[in-house]
Amino acid sequence: MHDIAVIGSGKIGSMIADLLVRTGDYRVAVADRSAETLRQIRATLPVETTELDVGDPGALDRLLAGKAAVLSAAPYHLTVRIAEAARRADAHYLDLTEDVASTRKVKALAEGAPCAFIPQCGLAPGFITIAAADLCRRFEALHDVRMRVGALPKYPSNALNYNLTWSTDGLINEYCEPCEALVDGQPHETAPLEELEEFSLDGVTYEAFNTSGGLGTLCESLRGKARNLNYKTIRYPGHAHIMKALLNDLRLRDRREVLKDILENAVPATLQDVVIVFVTVSGVQGGRLVQETYANKIYGRPVGGVMRSAIQITTAAGICAALDLLMSATLPRRGFVRQEEIGLDAFLANRFGRHYGAPEDAAGAAPAPPAEFPALAGAHI
Secondary structure: OOOEEEOOHHHHHHHHHHHHHHHHHEEEEEOOHHHHHHHHHHHHHHOOEOOOOOHHHHHHHHHHHOOOOOEOOOHHHHHHHHHHHHHHHHEEEEEEEOOHHHHHHHHHHHHHOOOOEEOOOOOOOOOHHHHHHHHHOOEEEEEEEEEEEEEOOOOOOOOOOOOOOHHHHHHHHHHHEEEEEEOOOEEEEEEOOOEEEEEEEEEEEEEEEEEEOOOHHHHHHHHHOOOEEEEEEEEOOOOOHHHHHHHHOOHHOOOOHHHHHHHHHHEEEEOOOOEEEEEEEEEEEEEEEEEEEEEEEEEEEEEEEEEEEEEEEHHHHHHHHHHHHHHHHOOOOOOOOHHHOHHHHHHOOOOOOOHOOOOHHHHOOOOOOOOOOOOOOOOOO
């Protein structure tokens, strides 16, 4: 049994703990500064809980002593502190951050480390990177790689056409920070909420626009290999226009705590959501110009008898699958590990990765032990 620490006991952290504990292969300790959320977890799961201030290095060191790995489901601005503690403890480190600056610092910490550092293990970056890299491997030459992801309410009912489905801090961060892209094979910085486009999928019209962090490390991996690479967030039409007014015209990008307070007190949360993953790659196959697409929708549904949102399911399943593949030695066990090193087939065959498939596939997942997972295919692009 593997001893694991999960930092963060909110919507995502609690589901990570739930998924891991149910396998019987992980002994889980959950840490958070909120005594109330820890009490709620103890009431439903056989986990150890610790009230913890991540700003206290000594407390972090005590928590991670003897742990095989730490999974961060904490806000993105705490990422580096947790990664530093993992390095001191020689514990494997996994996180869900979309923050570009934090990931660069995690990469630096991973240099020469005897343990693995695997950031960006959620949906985007995370699974979207895995799916895009799988398509890219099918081409002799890459032209355009377009990655689109959205976590949307099934029943939008306000002017934003949106409900809160995940971290408000993370949402604001991706709407405010510069975005990465490749243009003519070279890195290029773009503005968030710009380059608006519309498309239809299954008869529904969506808009998509630039947001920060969704590419993960693909810009570096595909530099000089893909002609163009970009990532955009999917919303219902009209959302970007209102957010630009709030962030730019009312200058709330400079008062993020005010914007967070407005959103959390005016925009309801929902468990009735859908996650859309849409990747299109064009390039040369067999001497011909070809386009291939990966499209998937995942809906909120009960998991283990508890109603979960689609963003909870996809995010928690992503980091749990990465942990499983790491513990089965399918992934490198030291240094910096990129999401594009994870094969799509291996991910979807994993007991947690199956949650990205049909609901009936995931429901049966009291799954095979890690030793039975298939070996990861070569992960170079």
